[in-house]
Amino acid sequence: MGLTVVGSVALDTVETPAGKNADGLGGAATFFALAASRYTQVHLVGVVGEDFPQEHIDLLSTKGIDIEGLERAEGKTFRWTGRYHDDINVRDTLDTQLNVFEHFQPELPEAAKKAKYLFLGNIHPSLQLEVLRQARPEFVALDTMNLWINTTRKELEEVLAKIDCLIINDEEIFELTGERNLVRGVHKIQQMGPAIIAPKKGEHGCLLFVKNKIFSAPAFPMADVIDPTGAGDTFAGGFMGYIAQQDSVDYDTLKRAVIHGSVVASYTCEEFSVDRIALVTQDDIDTRFEAFVELSRF
Amino acid sequence: MGLTVVGSVALDTVETPAGKNADGLGGAATFFALAASRYTQVHLVGVVGEDFPQEHIDLLSTKGIDIEGLERAEGKTFRWTGRYHDDINVRDTLDTQLNVFEHFQPELPEAAKKAKYLFLGNIHPSLQLEVLRQARPEFVALDTMNLWINTTRKELEEVLAKIDCLIINDEEIFELTGERNLVRGVHKIQQMGPAIIAPKKGEHGCLLFVKNKIFSAPAFPMADVIDPTGAGDTFAGGFMGYIAQQDSVDYDTLKRAVIHGSVVASYTCEEFSVDRIALVTQDDIDTRFEAFVELSRF
Numbered sequence: 041m042g043l044t045v046v047g048s049v050a051l052d053t054v055e056t057p058a059g060k061n062a063d064g065l066g067g068a069a070t071f072f073a074l075a076a077s078r079y080t081q082v083h084l085v086g087v088v089g090e091d092f093p094q095e096h097i098d099l100l101s102t103k104g105i106d107i108e109g110l111e112r113a114e115g116k117t118f119r120w121t122g123r124y125h126d127d128i129n130v131r132d133t134l135d136t137q138l139n140v141f142e143h144f145q146p147e148l149p150e151a152a153k154k155a156k157y158l159f160l161g162n163i164h165p166s167l168q169l170e171v172l173r174q175a176r177p178e179f180v181a182l183d184t185m186n187l188w189i190n191t192t193r194k195e196l197e198e199v200l201a202k203i204d205c206l207i208i209n210d211e212e213i214f215e216l217t218g219e220r221n222l223v224r225g226v227h228k229i230q231q232m233g234p235a236i237i238a239p240k241k242g243e244h245g246c247l248l249f250v251k252n253k254i255f256s257a258p259a260f261p262m263a264d265v266i267d268p269t270g271a272g273d274t275f276a277g278g279f280m281g282y283i284a285q286q287d288s289v290d291y292d293t294l295k296r297a298v299i300h301g302s303v304v305a306s307y308t309c310e311e312f313s314v315d316r317i318a319l320v321t322q323d324d325i326d327t328r329f330e331a332f333v334e335l336s337r338f
Numbered sequence: 339m340g341l342t343v344v345g346s347v348a349l350d351t352v353e354t355p356a357g358k359n360a361d362g363l364g365g366a367a368t369f370f371a372l373a374a375s376r377y378t379q380v381h382l383v384g385v386v387g388e389d390f391p392q393e394h395i396d397l398l399s400t401k402g403i404d405i406e407g408l409e410r411a412e413g414k415t416f417r418w419t420g421r422y423h424d425d426i427n428v429r430d431t432l433d434t435q436l437n438v439f440e441h442f443q444p445e446l447p448e449a450a451k452k453a454k455y456l457f458l459g460n461i462h463p464s465l466q467l468e469v470l471r472q473a474r475p476e477f478v479a480l481d482t483m484n485l486w487i488n489t490t491r492k493e494l495e496e497v498l499a500k501i502d503c504l505i506i507n508d509e510e511i512f513e514l515t516g517e518r519n520l521v522r523g524v525h526k527i528q529q530m531g532p533a534i535i536a537p538k539k540g541e542h543g544c545l546l547f548v549k550n551k552i553f554s555a556p557a558f559p560m561a562d563v564i565d566p567t568g569a570g571d572t573f574a575g576g577f578m579g580y581i582a583q584q585d586s587v588d589y590d591t592l593k594r595a596v597i598h599g600s601v602v603a604s605y606t607c608e609e610f611s612v613d614r615i616a617l618v619t620q621d622d623i624d625t626r627f628e629a630f631v632e633l634s635r636f
Binding site for chain 2: 126127128220221222223224227241243244245247254255256257258259261262263264265292295296298299333335336338
């Protein structure tokens with residue numbers, strides 16, 4: 041089957057109540073790929089600069105991720121610096137240096153084009169459209185952000201009409217539809233294209249709307265959140281990875297995919313950067329999946 | 339078995355994005371009793387003024403609620419006026435007139451004293467202690483608020499040491515424990531007394547901690563929230579009502595009690611004041627309980 045992800049690869053400097061971590065491996069496509077690689081063959085399409093450490097490349101390769109589409113360009117790697125509050129659900133971006141990511145032009149290698157499943161990470165909608173022109177997927181999921189909703193709405197609507205699944209948060213639903221009520225907002229987005237919408241709610245879990253059906257997944261209650269950076273991208277990776285592994289998008293599979301996304305996202309929060317998600321085993325996944333069953337069964 | 343509730347009976351004037359409702363029947367004990375009366379015999383202990391409409395008394399009686407403990411005092415009934423934002427999870431209190439509630443001294447009739455289950459609504463902790471001196475319950479749950487946490491902590495801690503279950507929200511957990519992490523905050527509160535803690539999260543559902551076990555209940559996704567006033571009190575009523583009906587506090591019963599609380603709370607939001615919860619039938623409860631099963635099963 042195969043799963044292609046297009047998005048950012050970055051070096052993150054992060055400060056949380058638990059400490060500080062400088063120049064850690066980050067980026068949406070990185071977190072996504074590391075999570076999804078537990079489930080299926082992942083093709084990573086992105087760009088890094090000349091300063092990108094070889095050890096990170098080696099890590100991705102070791103995990104079986106196809107990095108043929110990871111371009112190394114002249115210049116520096118995308119860097120993000122952020123600080124989390126004592127309420128770890130709130131963070132400030134202190135610095136963003138797009139560097140080589142600013143002029144990223146995705147070029148999909150043949151294997152990435154052929155993958156049956158595609159995840160369009162949070163990049164300019166015109167680039168997402170360009171990826172759709174190159175690729176031949178059967179199922180496409182998308183992430184976006186307020187910046188694109190507010191500045192490139194026309195292109196974003198063009199993308200939305202072509203995709204199957206949107207992963208989004210409450211605030212973005214409001215920005216996109218003007219609806220404060222999540223259910224009505226989701227119904228409006230479904231009319232724009234995707235029948236499947238997964239509103240992420242961070243520490244409150246995740247919903248899944250599939251046509252007129254609704255599923256609610258809990259978050260894993262954690263006493264120690266070290267660094268939530270990448271949790272949402274990891275969620276998307278576990279979600280899409282499980283779908284590709286099962287090679288099915290029926291409702292039961294989609295529900296379990298949301299739980300798998302939540303499982304891997306919870307691991308991501310346990311250490312800085314990719315330090316925990318890179319080490320997650322099948323046994324870890326099985327154990328926490330069972331914990332989610334216990335958490336929600338009545 | 340029987341279930342006693344002590345708390346406020348009020349007249350609410352409420353403005354929401356859906357409209358305005360003046361002098362509607364309200365108060366924590368009212369919502370609680372109407373919900374719990376679907377499950378068990380409820381003894382209501384509270385106070386109203388001379389202006390309290392007879393039709394409201396009649397409604398409570400019609401629902402089989404024992405109102406022997408509902409005192410009619412000289413003066414006016416407790417009145418609350420509030421306005422909800424477009425984001426209906428946010429509200430401002432515009433006016434509070436305690437009136438007869440200011441000097442409320444709970445006097446439990448014999449039947450209320452004998453009830454096996456007791457819910458201490460959100461009143462001054464010294465009054466909660468007085469109720470505990472009068473009553474002989476086997477299981478006690480409590481609601482409180484930031485005001486008491488910040489101004490009467492010593493009395494509140496004395497109450498907490500005597501109860502079995504605390505129903506609380508995120509912000510109150512932080513105020514009470516200084517912990518922004520919900521799991522750690524709950525563990526601190528458990529050390530103060532109650533082994534059972536139910537953190538309410540409004541539109542995000544509810545958690546249930548029973549010793550070292552955790553259950554997560556979803557909220558019912560609603561396209562039309564007319565008036566959320568009383569949802570939390572209704573939740574407590576459905577929760578305690580179901581426990582009293584089953585006459586059990588084992589873990590499986592407590593989990594289903596949380597779902598029943600969520601079921602009746604969702605109905606409360608469908609109309610102003612008690613207009614919907616007062617009409618809820620067993621069939622309504624069964625139907626929505628099944629919807630919660632569908633919502634969370636994977």
